[in-house]
Amino acid sequence: MITLEGYGWRHAGRRAWAVRGVDLRIERGERVLLLGPSGAGKSTLLHALGGLLPDDSGEAEGVRKVDAEHVGIVFQDPQSQLVMSRAGDEVAFGLENIGWSADRVWPRVDEVLHQVGFGYERDRATAALSGGEQQRLVLAGALAPRPELLLLDEPTANLDPAGAALVRRALRDAVDADTTVVLIEHRIAEVLDLVTRVVVLEPGGGVRDDVPPHLLAGPLGAELAAAGVWVPGHPAPAHHAANPPGDTLLSTHDLRVRHLSYPDVTVRAGEALAVTGPNGCGKSTLALALGGLLKPAGGEVRSPDGPPHRWRARALAGRIGSVFQNPEQQFVAATVREELALGGTPAGRVDELLTRLRLDRLAGANPFTLSGGEARRLSVATALAARPRLLILDEPTFGQDRRTWIELVDMLAALRDDGHGVVTVTHDPDVVAALADRTLELGPTS
Amino acid sequence: MTNYRWRTVDIVVASILAVAFGVVFWAWGLLWNGPAGAIFGSTFPPAAAAIYGVWLLPAVLAPLIIRKPGAAIYTELVAAIVSALLGTSWGISVLWYGLAQGAAGELGFLLGGYRRWNLGQSLVAATFAGATAAGLDLFYYYGDWQFSWKIAYVAIVVASTLLFAGVGGHFLTKALAGTGALDRFPSGRSRDLV
Amino acid sequence: MTLPTAAPRASLQRSDALLARRTPVAKIVFLALFTTSALFTRDVAALGFALVVTFAVAPLFGITPWGLLRRGWPALLGAATVVLSLALFAADRSGTVLVDFGPIVITSTVLGNALSLALRLLAIALPSILVFSTTDPTDLADSLIQHARVSPRFAIGALAAFRLVGLLGDEWRMIAMARRARGIDAGRNPVRWFTLFASTAFGLLVGAIRRGTRLAVAMDARGFDSGLPRTVARPMPWRPADWLLVAAGALLAAAIQLIAHR
Incomplete structure (x- = not known):
């Protein structure tokens, strides 16, 4: 044949x-x-x-x-x-x-x-x-x-x-x-x-x-x-929070977005929250609303600085880093370095992020030419650039091989232990097992 | 470039450009009839043509990307059809416009023997396309205008087309090639080896 | 920007109104004859006739006259702009002065010219809405292949790209939100608004070209460019009623010219 x-x-x-x-x-x-x-x-x-x-x-x-x-x-x-x-x-x-x-x-x-x-x-x-x-x-x-x-x-x-x-x-x-x-x-x-x-x-x-x-x-x-293949019997290492969660970063009350309504959610510093549920239950929409990108149709998202959807974009990026499912939608610059420097990130911080996410060799490459794993790392790096305390990620491990997967989960765990709040929307049960301190499961028509 | 046959990827990407620009054409029609008409309609109507060049961008951009004979006509025509499907104030007349403007852009690259795809050739194609569109407009819509306005209109349309379609098309192709999106096309291979 | 795409319908049913279900190519020939004739006249009576016919046949396309007006709002906007711009700036201001108010001098000639231009715009735009809003894109491609001898590779290629229009709207909204998440917004600065718009459009175009390139590979994988003669799974007979529609288009075109040159 x-x-x-x-x-x-x-x-x-x-x-x-x-x-x-x-x-x-x-x-x-x-x-x-x-x-x-x-x-x-x-x-x-x-x-x-x-x-x-x-x-x-x-x-x-x-x-x-x-x-x-x-x-x-x-x-x-x-x-x-x-x-x-x-x-x-x-x-x-x-x-x-x-x-x-x-x-x-x-x-x-x-x-x-x-x-x-x-x-x-x-x-x-x-x-x-x-x-x-x-x-x-x-x-x-x-x-x-x-x-x-x-x-x-x-x-x-x-x-x-x-x-x-x-x-x-x-x-x-x-x-x-x-x-x-x-x-x-x-x-x-x-x-x-x-x-x-x-x-x-x-x-x-x-x-x-x-x-x-x-x-x-x-x-x-x-x-x-x-080498990066998911082989049965070789589960990824799990990381759970070493310290109890800190202050509340965001909370929702009777939140409705578009035609969906949600149970009340609290997001705290130093805690990893996983949001799960079947396709179409509105996980991604919840992530957008928490990230101040969609205006609630009813109820509210509360934070110490007021409702996130009212913040100017600059302020938003400094408080909440959102990572989209498709990294390319977030790319605006012609090189990886310019992408991180966007909005006046200091050069030292750019270099630090490039090294930390192993993007230093790619600093001059066009972001759109990166491989799936590299593009994912860059999108996480851009969300971290302005040092937000809260990170919201939509299916960060989607389509990644085991090696990139472990890297990502390790990094999210480290961020959480540094006192960041981490919200991960995911349908990957391994992410929930390896990272989540708390899980919010949305029903089919919540 | 000796292979003039269109591959599937040529057809699909030209069609995607056409569909995307069909939506832009539709939105541009609202801008033309609404804000642009309101602002300049009460001062100096030919000035509204400053935004005109966007309507002729596919007739220059598509040949620069696809590099096949017929790319200008096909893309401009299909973009016009899509804008008609979405509903414009020009009805089926946009088809005749699309055909004429596409043919004018095509002529610009034909004169280069389908071998030259540089900025100069884009500007030639843009000039033809702009002049054709302006001429059609004067014939159909603005016959009642005074002569000096007609001259101003043609000049503004051509200048806008040179800017948006000629220069814009050239640099947009370069920017797209930089993202690797054009790797299946000769226009995308001018990138450094990686 | 809001795109004119509705939420996807679960089942794509075709309209069964008398004229809506005619062969797309017949509908387009009818439209071309009818509106091209209108394009070449400035006579108010002839254009009025064309508009009356348009509203009269709208129910045969399954559209109420009111529905036609609602879908035709870009055309109504265009007509209003034409009237306004001519009322203010026509070169020919002969005839009886009807209104004289500051810079606004409306004479009978100006009014006549503005009316005929506005009517012509509507007489061209509204019939197109009747035809295109009742034509399924798949049927249009099938009919172009079977009745107008359009190359199936191009017709189907364009059809596949057209299917992506609905996706572009969602993609645009996602990219716009991603820009905000990155700390980029325009505020009230028009220059920043323009650069943001351009960068969003560029991101959309890159994504669309990539998706198109993958789609082309998937189409080739299914033998789209196999070189074998392509068959037609949805044969579309050309019926006598299609000839009648084309003939009606020719008659209406002639009638418009007769009224114009009476």
Whole structure:
């Protein structure tokens, strides 16, 4: 099915090879989990298998043979994979592309929507679906032409636990036994029973290990965990507050934002509060309201300095640091250094933050060109620049590998122990376990 | 540049520019009919054209980014269609405008043989696009104006287009390339190797 | 800035009003004939006729005349500006003086010119609202491919990008809040307001281009550029009623010109 010999790829505009020296044979019907630390080129390799590296976007070396008539691919973010406005049209899109006639298209659309457990009619607006439902629809679109090879690039990384479970169930139910599957996933505990083989890529190039899944329980698992892979049986270290919490920084009373109402919340110095709950319960909206970015529709957010949404932006940044789920939305400058110096941060403080968050080598880089982990660190650094006492983070560990995850949690714990208040909106149970001193769980329609 | 065929990424990104500018066109129409009309309508109406250049930005920006023949016409036309879908006061006439303005911008880059994408070429394209738009306006809307106003109007529209579309398009492309968003395009590869 | 995008509807139902469900290309040809004819006239009677027809057929598109006025507010604003600017500054101030109040001198010629320009603006804008607000973007792309021989790659590519409009509104609000969180606001300084606006728009554009680049890869992964002839899963027949609509557009265009040159 797949033969790679000494395969390598270098993206245009880059000095380093994204992958290099990969020798790999995958037979029909195998289920392969592709592992490796961030930057080992897993995603590039998957693109190569899918024939998605056009000649004009870089340079290839070695041999790449893929013997599959149709290849289905699912990426992380459903929003940048959905093409059409209606669910049925979305699945039909791929079939139209390869020339299926209309009378064959619609029965197949219905069949594959049923297989992935899509519970709505064909006219359902794709924009009205939850992330997990959208990703199941993307999977249906990939499966519709009956691909012989299915490539999955962290298909559940952008989903909450319930959405991720939906997609994994759909994968179990809808993929035929003779379909070859290659999967990339950071959190492997949930997918180990889906695969028959684990291939570990070496960051410098080549395949480091090629083993059956059960071997991950041994020393290899420990090694991979140290390299940034989430391996079952290697939980992250937990940090709980050494001191009792201090004074109250913020409190809410009968708070309503948009159409949602919230239980009363108190945020104290030297305490880490986790806000959890299913998608759509208004966790992020609560974070925005606490951060003084949304005006309450009713009730109030109280602080010693008055309601945060009335503060001028400068004052706000000095009191509350907000870190958004998507770091890029917060970037305004052309270099990492300018980003931190924004608003008159003293040069000494900028250097301190650059060193502390290991961004010093990237001081001259454009913030938009940073990798996911680097961009996350920069967004935290910008929120800390004006030394606010309260830090509010929305899904800070989203899509991060284990190494960045541990770094972030360590740093948030250290900030908390320095007397900062830390509010983390998260659907990651490990964050709650490792960091939270108190948890606020919001109901589906609080 | 010998490959003139549009890749999927060319089509989608040109369309995204068009959609984004369609929304800007729509908002600009409100600005034109509202504040700009109110401020300058009571003093010197041709001066409102100072904001005009934004309407012609896609006709220069899209070719600078995509570097394929037809990028100016396609993007300006689709942007016009999107603004019509959102509802403007110019109805279907924006389609004829989009087509004419896009073709004028296209001509600017055609004269460079689709090989030159520098500031000079952007200014040439901007001049053509601005002059075309101003001419259409005088023909359809401002035929009743006195001659000196007509001259002033053309001059202000062209100057605004040179500024927003010519200079603005050039530097916007550079800024976008700096963010790595244009890595799939030749225009984004002028960055240093990293 | 508030974008004219409604909250996503769960199910995308198409309008079943008599004219709303005609083939999009037929509706657009009708619109082009009808309004282009209006574009070339300044005659008040002809333009008045065009407007009366527009309001009369609005219910056939499933829109009440009042609803048409509500959706047409940018056009009404434009018409008001035209009248105001001409009332103050027309070059031709011949005819009977109707109002003489300080700088405002309104003569019968000025009033006639202003009226005809305002009517023309409405006669062009309002029919477009009838057609475009009742046309589903997917149907428009399908019809352009099947009836106007537009390249499917371009029609579907544009359609996919159009789907992102709804996302742009939310993205804008998030970026604006992120700016405030970073300590940046404009206060009452118009220059800072402008730079903040430009930086927010730039952030939006970078995000949109990146999303588009990923979307293009996902589309290629599903064979969009496979080179195989693309089929049509939603065949859209061109019916006699579509010819009738086009013919009606031609007749109305002719009628406008006849009234104008009576």
